[in-house]
Amino acid sequence: MLHLNLLRLVARGGPKRMMATTTKLTSVEVNDKTGIATLTLNRPPVNSQNVQLLEDLQTSIAEIESNKSRGLILTSASSNVFSAGLDITELYNTDEDRLRTIWRALQNAWIALYGSSLPTAAAINGHAPAGGCLLATACEYRVMLPNRLIGLNETQLGIIAPKWLMSGFLNVLPQRVAERALTQGRLFTTEEALAEGLVDEIANTKEEVLEKCSAFIGSFAKVNSLARSLTKLQFRSENIKEFEKIRNKDLEDFVALASSPETQKVMGNYLETLKKKSKKLTKF
Amino acid sequence: MLHLNLLRLVARGGPKRMMATTTKLTSVEVNDKTGIATLTLNRPPVNSQNVQLLEDLQTSIAEIESNKSRGLILTSASSNVFSAGLDITELYNTDEDRLRTIWRALQNAWIALYGSSLPTAAAINGHAPAGGCLLATACEYRVMLPNRLIGLNETQLGIIAPKWLMSGFLNVLPQRVAERALTQGRLFTTEEALAEGLVDEIANTKEEVLEKCSAFIGSFAKVNSLARSLTKLQFRSENIKEFEKIRNKDLEDFVALASSPETQKVMGNYLETLKKKSKKLTKF
Amino acid sequence: MLHLNLLRLVARGGPKRMMATTTKLTSVEVNDKTGIATLTLNRPPVNSQNVQLLEDLQTSIAEIESNKSRGLILTSASSNVFSAGLDITELYNTDEDRLRTIWRALQNAWIALYGSSLPTAAAINGHAPAGGCLLATACEYRVMLPNRLIGLNETQLGIIAPKWLMSGFLNVLPQRVAERALTQGRLFTTEEALAEGLVDEIANTKEEVLEKCSAFIGSFAKVNSLARSLTKLQFRSENIKEFEKIRNKDLEDFVALASSPETQKVMGNYLETLKKKSKKLTKF
Numbered sequence: 075m076l077h078l079n080l081l082r083l084v085a086r087g088g089p090k091r092m093m094a095t096t097t098k099l100t101s102v103e104v105n106d107k108t109g110i111a112t113l114t115l116n117r118p119p120v121n122s123q124n125v126q127l128l129e130d131l132q133t134s135i136a137e138i139e140s141n142k143s144r145g146l147i148l149t150s151a152s153s154n155v156f157s158a159g160l161d162i163t164e165l166y167n168t169d170e171d172r173l174r175t176i177w178r179a180l181q182n183a184w185i186a187l188y189g190s191s192l193p194t195a196a197a198i199n200g201h202a203p204a205g206g207c208l209l210a211t212a213c214e215y216r217v218m219l220p221n222r223l224i225g226l227n228e229t230q231l232g233i234i235a236p237k238w239l240m241s242g243f244l245n246v247l248p249q250r251v252a253e254r255a256l257t258q259g260r261l262f263t264t265e266e267a268l269a270e271g272l273v274d275e276i277a278n279t280k281e282e283v284l285e286k287c288s289a290f291i292g293s294f295a296k297v298n299s300l301a302r303s304l305t306k307l308q309f310r311s312e313n314i315k316e317f318e319k320i321r322n323k324d325l326e327d328f329v330a331l332a333s334s335p336e337t338q339k340v341m342g343n344y345l346e347t348l349k350k351k352s353k354k355l356t357k358f
Numbered sequence: 359m360l361h362l363n364l365l366r367l368v369a370r371g372g373p374k375r376m377m378a379t380t381t382k383l384t385s386v387e388v389n390d391k392t393g394i395a396t397l398t399l400n401r402p403p404v405n406s407q408n409v410q411l412l413e414d415l416q417t418s419i420a421e422i423e424s425n426k427s428r429g430l431i432l433t434s435a436s437s438n439v440f441s442a443g444l445d446i447t448e449l450y451n452t453d454e455d456r457l458r459t460i461w462r463a464l465q466n467a468w469i470a471l472y473g474s475s476l477p478t479a480a481a482i483n484g485h486a487p488a489g490g491c492l493l494a495t496a497c498e499y500r501v502m503l504p505n506r507l508i509g510l511n512e513t514q515l516g517i518i519a520p521k522w523l524m525s526g527f528l529n530v531l532p533q534r535v536a537e538r539a540l541t542q543g544r545l546f547t548t549e550e551a552l553a554e555g556l557v558d559e560i561a562n563t564k565e566e567v568l569e570k571c572s573a574f575i576g577s578f579a580k581v582n583s584l585a586r587s588l589t590k591l592q593f594r595s596e597n598i599k600e601f602e603k604i605r606n607k608d609l610e611d612f613v614a615l616a617s618s619p620e621t622q623k624v625m626g627n628y629l630e631t632l633k634k635k636s637k638k639l640t641k642f
Numbered sequence: 643m644l645h646l647n648l649l650r651l652v653a654r655g656g657p658k659r660m661m662a663t664t665t666k667l668t669s670v671e672v673n674d675k676t677g678i679a680t681l682t683l684n685r686p687p688v689n690s691q692n693v694q695l696l697e698d699l700q701t702s703i704a705e706i707e708s709n710k711s712r713g714l715i716l717t718s719a720s721s722n723v724f725s726a727g728l729d730i731t732e733l734y735n736t737d738e739d740r741l742r743t744i745w746r747a748l749q750n751a752w753i754a755l756y757g758s759s760l761p762t763a764a765a766i767n768g769h770a771p772a773g774g775c776l777l778a779t780a781c782e783y784r785v786m787l788p789n790r791l792i793g794l795n796e797t798q799l800g801i802i803a804p805k806w807l808m809s810g811f812l813n814v815l816p817q818r819v820a821e822r823a824l825t826q827g828r829l830f831t832t833e834e835a836l837a838e839g840l841v842d843e844i845a846n847t848k849e850e851v852l853e854k855c856s857a858f859i860g861s862f863a864k865v866n867s868l869a870r871s872l873t874k875l876q877f878r879s880e881n882i883k884e885f886e887k888i889r890n891k892d893l894e895d896f897v898a899l900a901s902s903p904e905t906q907k908v909m910g911n912y913l914e915t916l917k918k919k920s921k922k923l924t925k926f
Contacts, residue, residue, distance in 0.1 A: 193825075257590050294826060308808060
């Protein structure tokens with residue numbers, strides 16, 4: 075049910091916002107006063123993740139790391155969606171090389187964010203299903219607008235969340251809650267997410283969301299930054315090592331699963347539903 | 359205190375229900391409408407686990423897996439006890455081969471349930487100490503009648519919960535809570551169990567308990583079942599691998615501990631207490 | 643802010659209590675009735691941990707283990723501070739051998755307490771920053787006076803909490819809470835600590851704190867003590883094994899970090915602040 079609502083939203087955003095652009099799909103702005111960098115995902119209408127967006131994201135993270143920013147806030151240019159996750163149109167009816175390229179781009183973007191030495195916060199100013207939730211949970215802190223949805227709903231698409239993503243999810247949620255949510259492909263409302271600890275705060279406007287993220291990063295003001303980043307990496311190093319060990323196997327597992335006739339069929343049905351919803355909605 | 363209450367209950371159930379039976383000790387019923395299989399433990403009076411019950415349980419799980427059921431609900435034919443755990447009379451005053459056989463049967467039943475690819479729920483319609491709690495926590499969801507007891511009280515009998523069972527317990531409870539409960543041999547009331555997350559819901563009648571379990575399994579209706587089961591196994595694979603690695607050592611450790619004079623003495627005292635309680639109660 | 647309050651307290655306690663003593667810095671008292679041993683840290687004014695205190699602590703733990711006590715309560719002779727953590731004056735402006743000696747003493751004291759086969763409880767009758775929190779979280783239960791502070795604030799001093807300490811912290815707190823607290827160097831008030839599970843109970847006087855610790859140890863009265871200690875070690879064995887594996891590397895990592903000019907400078911500034919506070923306060 076939640077999922078259908080989301081499809082509707084995605085579809086609704088579509089016609090209004092589809093302005094093709096050849097420029098980069100992410101932008102970085104550093105606040106001179108606070109030294110905090112805001113990284114904005116900007117692929118209208120719903121920041122669905124194609125190779126370009128993921129590569130731009132990775133580049134922007136690297137740029138912020140090298141700029142000696144005091145922290146990184148990840149947010150979205152869309153007013154309703156943080157990121158809709160992987161662009162299913164790029165996974166459907168394609169060849170294995172293309173599947174490999176997009177999955178590798180997702181892996182690279184995730185590890186860059188998850189393993190960042192900087193303080194990181196997600197300003198979740200809209201829905202964050204699948205790959206959107208993946209980026210949010212790679213950060214250290216999450217502030218979200220009310221009445222939006224967040225979660226790893228991969229099983230509903232016949233895909234499975236990879237082990238490294240599962241580990242990141244387990245950093246945030248208890249095992250019992252995480253196993254159930256992932257097997258159900260559950261999307262949490264903002265309020266449910268707060269109750270379980272999947273997000274840390276709710277704020278009513280994008281400005282407030284960004285302010286609360288800045289305040290979190292400001293909480294490290296008196297902390298020695300080398301000790302801070304070594305401590306963070308110590309917490310995450312086991313998952314990072316495990317990820318590096320299975321990275322290639324994970325890539326081939328994904329390609330095999332995503333290119334299978336069964337999964338392709340589920341994706342085809344999904345895209346069909348999306349198209350119908352979109353047509354229906356644009357009539358009004 | 360809690361433990362004594364349970365002994366009393368076990369004892370009370372005794373004389374009323376001891377109908378020896380040569381038939382199988384478990385039964386399976388599949389609901390034609392929902393496709394959900396209900397597996398009932400049926401060894402009166404208290405479903406204490408002997409080799410036969412454990413082997414029947416394993417067989418029934420395998421049968422349900424191969425029948426393409428939509429899910430598995432584990433419950434008990436007794437009105438007051440889900441399962442009282444391992445049958446201590448089979449552990450007392452016996453030889454090492456017999457100890458080895460029963461422990462192997464317990465290992466096999468547990469791994470069959472814990473690693474099942476199906477959605478699993480425990481309809482805990484009565485007390486669930488020791489091996490009863492083991493079966494319940496191997497499932498993905500737990501619904502329980504009020505005012506019953508559940509927990510791993512092995513330390514009170516001089517036995518230690520094996521490492522693989524501890525891992526299953528840690529899937530459900532935070533480490534701090536789990537360590538304390540296991541060292542204390544704590545039995546939680548239904549209400550305490552709910553507060554800690556050891557059970558997920560309370561229901562007032564067996565029918566309601568079964569309905570809530572069905573509703574949980576129904577929550578996977580729109581989920582791709584292959585993706586679901588791969589996701590579940592990914593969560594549990596580390597514990598499963600670890601179990602396979604230590605399975606034989608665990609077996610020998612158990613045999614050594616259970617056959618030691620100290621443990622045999624504790625068990626003897628326990629059975630004596632049980633007999634006295636039983637006599638005392640049958641006088642009334 | 644919290645940290646400055648603590649500095650003030652440490653400074654205030656200073657002149658009042660500095661009675662040099664050549665006797666042992668810990669004492670052990672066994673209650674004849676309960677069989678519970680109380681281990682008191684007694685290095686005025688704030689139980690800052692030097693080599694002597696840590697070695698005495700380790701000796702006292704070993705003594706209690708061999709005395710067949712029924713449990714161990716760790717507390718402090720000071721009325722306001724449980725333990726202020728490592729004595730920074732011993733880390734500042736010293737040679738590598740001295741750094742190695744104190745860190746090894748800390749490692750030894752921690753593993754003796756964390757791996758103790760006895761039931762252990764911390765009667766936290768005062769502030770417990772850094773090494774104070776380390777000792778408290780090595781125990782199985784924590785009771786604390788209200789309005790005190792507890793936490794691992796190492797990052798504020800440019801030090802990082804070692805991996806083995808982090809693991810002990812993760813026994814008590816969820817990963818999300820633990821990562822954030824350690825990167826921020828957060829000190830929790832007693833009330834915040836209770837809410838997160840970092841302490842288990844609050845009590846208003848030292849007597850009550852000790853009583854509640856005794857009650858916790860009393861909860862094992864009917865439990866088989868061998869089964870209890872094997873169960874406890876089974877929970878902790880992975881961390882203990884991991885500790886033994888990295889023990890030497892951890893020692894050299896600490897020496898390298900603590901002797902670096904950057905860390906020495908942070909410590910120097912810290913001691914300077916402490917001195918100023920102390921002077922200012924002694925004027926009144």
